[in-house]
Amino acid sequence: xxxxxxxxxxxxxxxxxxxxxxxxxxxxxxxxxxLWGFAFKGLIELNEFLKKxxxxxxxxxxxxxxxxDLDSTEWxxxxxxxxxxxxxxxxxxxxxxxxxxxxxxxxTASEIGNRYFRYLITRCGRTEIFLxxxxxxxxxxxxxxxxxxxxxFGVDCYLNGTTSFDSVLFVLKTCFWVFWFCLPFICLCSMIxxxxxxxxxxxxxxxxxxxxxxxVFNVIELKWKKVEGIKDLREYFPGxxxxxxLLENATASSVIVPxxxxxxxxxxxxxxxRRREFP
Amino acid sequence: MNPIVExxxxxxxxxxxxxxxxxxxxxxxxxxxxxxxxxGAGKTTLFSILSGFLKPGFGSVRVxxxxxxxxxxxxxxxxxxxxxxxxxxxxxxxxxxxFAKLQGLSQEEASQEAEKALSEVDLLEKSDEGPDSLSxxxxxxxxxxxxxxxxxxLILLDEPTAGxxxxxxxxxxxxxxxxxxxxxxxISSHNLAELQEACDSVAILNLGELVDFRPVSEIVGxxxxxxxxLEGPPDEQLIKAVTDxxxxxxxxxxxxxxxxxIIKVDGSIDDxxxxxxxxxxxKEQKVRYREIRRGESLEEKVVQITQKDQSNQ
Numbered sequence: 001x002x003x004x005x006x007x008x009x010x011x012x013x014x015x016x017x018x019x020x021x022x023x024x025x026x027x028x029x030x031x032x033x034x035l036w037g038f039a040f041k042g043l044i045e046l047n048e049f050l051k052k053x054x055x056x057x058x059x060x061x062x063x064x065x066x067x068x069d070l071d072s073t074e075w076x077x078x079x080x081x082x083x084x085x086x087x088x089x090x091x092x093x094x095x096x097x098x099x100x101x102x103x104x105x106x107x108t109a110s111e112i113g114n115r116y117f118r119y120l121i122t123r124c125g126r127t128e129i130f131l132x133x134x135x136x137x138x139x140x141x142x143x144x145x146x147x148x149x150x151x152x153f154g155v156d157c158y159l160n161g162t163t164s165f166d167s168v169l170f171v172l173k174t175c176f177w178v179f180w181f182c183l184p185f186i187c188l189c190s191m192i193x194x195x196x197x198x199x200x201x202x203x204x205x206x207x208x209x210x211x212x213x214x215x216v217f218n219v220i221e222l223k224w225k226k227v228e229g230i231k232d233l234r235e236y237f238p239g240x241x242x243x244x245x246l247l248e249n250a251t252a253s254s255v256i257v258p259x260x261x262x263x264x265x266x267x268x269x270x271x272x273x274r275r276r277e278f279p
Numbered sequence: 280m281n282p283i284v285e286x287x288x289x290x291x292x293x294x295x296x297x298x299x300x301x302x303x304x305x306x307x308x309x310x311x312x313x314x315x316x317x318x319g320a321g322k323t324t325l326f327s328i329l330s331g332f333l334k335p336g337f338g339s340v341r342v343x344x345x346x347x348x349x350x351x352x353x354x355x356x357x358x359x360x361x362x363x364x365x366x367x368x369x370x371x372x373x374x375x376x377x378f379a380k381l382q383g384l385s386q387e388e389a390s391q392e393a394e395k396a397l398s399e400v401d402l403l404e405k406s407d408e409g410p411d412s413l414s415x416x417x418x419x420x421x422x423x424x425x426x427x428x429x430x431x432x433l434i435l436l437d438e439p440t441a442g443x444x445x446x447x448x449x450x451x452x453x454x455x456x457x458x459x460x461x462x463x464x465x466i467s468s469h470n471l472a473e474l475q476e477a478c479d480s481v482a483i484l485n486l487g488e489l490v491d492f493r494p495v496s497e498i499v500g501x502x503x504x505x506x507x508x509l510e511g512p513p514d515e516q517l518i519k520a521v522t523d524x525x526x527x528x529x530x531x532x533x534x535x536x537x538x539x540x541i542i543k544v545d546g547s548i549d550d551x552x553x554x555x556x557x558x559x560x561x562k563e564q565k566v567r568y569r570e571i572r573r574g575e576s577l578e579e580k581v582v583q584i585t586q587k588d589q590s591n592q
Contacts, residue, residue, distance in 0.1 A: 003383060006380075006383070007381055010377065010380045010381055011381070014377045018366065018369065021367075021368050021369070114363070114364055115360060115362065115363035115364070116363060116364060116365070116366060118330070118332060118358065118360035118363040119360070119363065119365070119378060119425060120378075120381065121330070121331055121332060122330055122331065122352070122353070122354075122356050122357055122358055123353055123354055123357075123378055123381040123382050124353060124381040125350055125353065277332065277333050277334060278327075278332040278333070279327070279332070279333060
């Protein structure tokens with residue numbers, strides 16, 4: 001097997017095994033679980049309230065329709081999907097990348113700072129170290145998202161008393177999109193981590209960008225609201241998503257744009273890591 | 280034979296601070312080399328450039344015939360870095376296995392190599408413990424042991440005995456000498472007595488410049504100098520009597536508070552004849568002495584060289 005591939009694999013497995021010992025990861029994971037614990041509890045209670053009071057879910061769906069700016073054909077789709085899954089998808093898409101940033105902000109930073117890399121650099125290629133660490137961060141994020149999806153599926157089974165292929169499909173689809181939208185941020189963390197050598201800088205910069213980029217688009221949208229197709233530009237700003245991904249009419253750019261950002265950030269990060277000094 | 284390390288006008292600056300200035304060094308293979316100099320002389324910077332942690336600012340450097348960042352050097356050069364911690368909370372054996380696997384060893388080979396390295400520094404019993412539960416000396420030994428993993432051709436040891444007790448220091452010296460077989464080892468240390476014992480040659484750095492690079496025996500002038508430490512300051516009669524000996528070339532006194540004679544002798548005359556002649560003068564003059572030794576200590580020589588270099592600047 002190619003030496004580079006073996007080194008990436010070795011770094012990846014080692015890093016994965018070490019991840020639970022990273023305080024940022026374990027603490028964030030606890031908060032991530034708490035958030036979803038409360039969210040699922042709230043959604044179960046809401047569902048029970050709607051059932052018990054025989055209330056019409058239309059009001060709630062109407063609110064979601066307004067929030068997501070849906071047109072009438074999409075409204076039919078969202079009604080079919082149901083309040084629980086739409087709320088789950090919405091919350092996942094709005095919050096997960098913030099948790100993922102905290103979990104993956106220390107891919108190389110702290111060990112640049114404390115000089116641990118001095119043990120690795122004479123043994124292993126820098127690209128291999130960088131890629132091994134990045135793959136490990138991607139795996140950790142995917143695991144967290146997958147666990148959320150499994151929990152959502154479990155709650156749906158509890159609420160409906162049955163499982164359906166549509167539910168499985170929706171959970172899989174949502175997890176994919178959540179991961180896909182987190183991808184640029186994981187790579188952004190790897191880039192800032194390699195550049196700054198500081199966990200705090202990596203976390204703060206990535207978090208600020210994740211928060212600010214959607215706001216930048218909001219300003220653009222507000223300023224040029226009369227321009228035809230301005231809303232379609234939304235997905236060109238990482239951290240934004242269009243409701244189309246929650247429904248079944250995602251576009252090619254929904255898939256390609258995050259991938260381009262991710263590849264660009266990862267490439268710049270790798271470039272910096274290969275050339276930086278380790279004083 | 281091609282040099283293991285070759286630098287040409289190597290320089291490095293950190294902002295306005297010049298850490299290395301025009302260093303030309305050729306280190307031959309299969310030797311133990313000492314790298315000495317006062318704090319801030321540029322020893323760690325030179326190590327960092329040789330290991331690829333830092334890029335040279337000026338000039339060129341070749342390690343085993345390659346640039347320090349070349350993939351060709353992976354696993355062929357290893358280092359005991361100064362002040363670099365191993366990962367907390369992970370057993371040192373696991374960390375060693377990981378390092379060995381990165382060097383291209385299989386899992387089985389890596390386990391054997393880790394066990395061997397740990398047993399060499401008497402840490403086999405502590406192999407499942409993380410560095411945070413080891414003492415300072417044990418951590419140092421663990422860091423040292425990782426430098427011997429695999430089969431590196433060049434080993435760079437930055438302060439390998441700093442903070443170690445005398446017994447462990449001696450063990451480390453023995454281990455280094457054992458590992459030197461067929462390899463080149465460069466040791467940066469302030470423990471000059473240790474270096475004098477262990478090294479074939481010594482490179483002296485001062486203020487970023489290479490001021491001397493010669494075999495230890497040549498630097499300390501073992502065959503041409505005798506040092507006599509006295510109980511009290513030497514009188515003129517004693518100095519004259521020693522100077523008058525045909526075997527003696529010159530005599531100088533130590534500084535105030537350090538009563539001693541530094542006697543330069545004719546290197547062509549047999550050592551025992553010279554010793555007897557000088558001792559008989561001491562007997563005649565009824566002078567009491569504490570110690571007689573051949574050659575100056577490396578420490579004295581390094582102090583002399585670096586002070587002379589500083590006053591020239």
